[in-house]
């Protein structure tokens with residue numbers, strides 16, 4: 001688009017572009033093509049811009065608002081007497097043609113207001129430097145078409161950031177996530193508070209967390225991952241989530257079976273998409289030292305906390321504590337014996353473990369029934385997400401705990417409420433491998 005072109009032919013090109021836009025009954029993409037032209041000529045890339053296109057006496061009239069200031073870009077009257085907020089919302093008073101010489105426009109953050117009334121909205125696939133969010137409103141009767149858009153990248157625009165974002169929903173054994181391709185910028189386009197709202201199963205999309213593909217910060221990874229739990233807290237890692245993320249990135253990039261190096265708060269994690277669509281993840285090494293899990297329960301086996309007694313609701317549970325980057329407390333039963341997973345009331349007991357004082361960073365808790373040495377059944381209460389259908393890091397931590405307690409082999413199938421995961425804690429290099437599914441559920445646009 002307009003970069004690198006000489007200044008002198010801009011008005012003509014602009015006029016042609018705008019006329020074409022109006023002739024073709026403006027689409028968002030066309031509006032943005034015009035914006036691209038303008039951007040090369042009239043504004044700093046980090047500023048916020050709003051573009052208004054009107055047909056007046058068969059002449060295209062454009063107004064661009066950079067910050068709180070308006071710049072006239074086309075001949076003729078180009079002031080709008082309405083606020084940009086009203087324009088985007090399509091409010092009643094907004095439906096008349098703007099008067100020339102009107103009042104100053106409202107603050108630009110109004111562009112991003114979520115309640116846009118009659119506007120059509122779209123979120124665009126664009127490069128870093130081009131407009132990301134556009135809103136287009138049409139007034140057939142008056143012949144006015146108005147486009148407003150941001151010309152800045154979203155991270156410099158918190159207000160627009162809070163407006164809309166493309167997402168795909170994936171699930172791994174029913175552990176479901178809202179995935180956002182955030183590789184164009186370092187900061188997630190959705191805040192922890194917004195993540196909590198969109199994860200709500202009644203008032204939002206519904207999910208156990210929001211996961212972002214972020215740009216690689218070093219050459220040793222392909223991209224990075226961050227995740228917000230459904231309560232808005234940020235864990236270090238997510239096993240089912242990273243399988244979903246690898247599938248999401250591969251689906252977007254059209255890469256099929258592939259190996260990924262992902263930077264996480266728990267270090268390098270390496271998922272591979274297999275020929276059959278399953279995802280096998282090298283989850284790295286488990287952390288067993290109590291303070292690093294973290295737990296204040298005393299070590300019982302070298303530095304590790306294995307079968308340490310913990311009183312919860314009047315019973316003494318035996319806990320083994322393992323970090324897979326994020327903290328897990330695993331129990332196979334109490335001093336008086338095991339349990340059947342189906343008999344547990346997780347919403348009652350889970351939060352007590354999660355917030356027990358011996359877990360300073362809170363904890364995920366796994367309740368495990370051994371079926372045989374290569375096969376266990378597990379239910380989970382997740383930190384920050386509650387009862388979920390599956391937990392990948394939890395399944396890995398469970399097998400590590402099973403080996404430490406002498407209950408399972410290093411290679412073990414873990415049955416979760418959402419289905420099975422295959423786990424191997426390799427003796428050769430101390431790495432844990434997890435294999436399981438990740439499926440696209442649907443995609444959409446979040447209005448935040």
Ligand SMILES: N[C@@H](CCC[C@H](N)C(=O)O)C(=O)O
Pocket residue numbers: 175229234235236237238239240241326327364382383384385388390391392393394
């Ligand atoms: N479901 C995840 C774990 C997500 C993070 C967890 N809730 C935490 O706070 O540590 C998984 O599959 O591992």
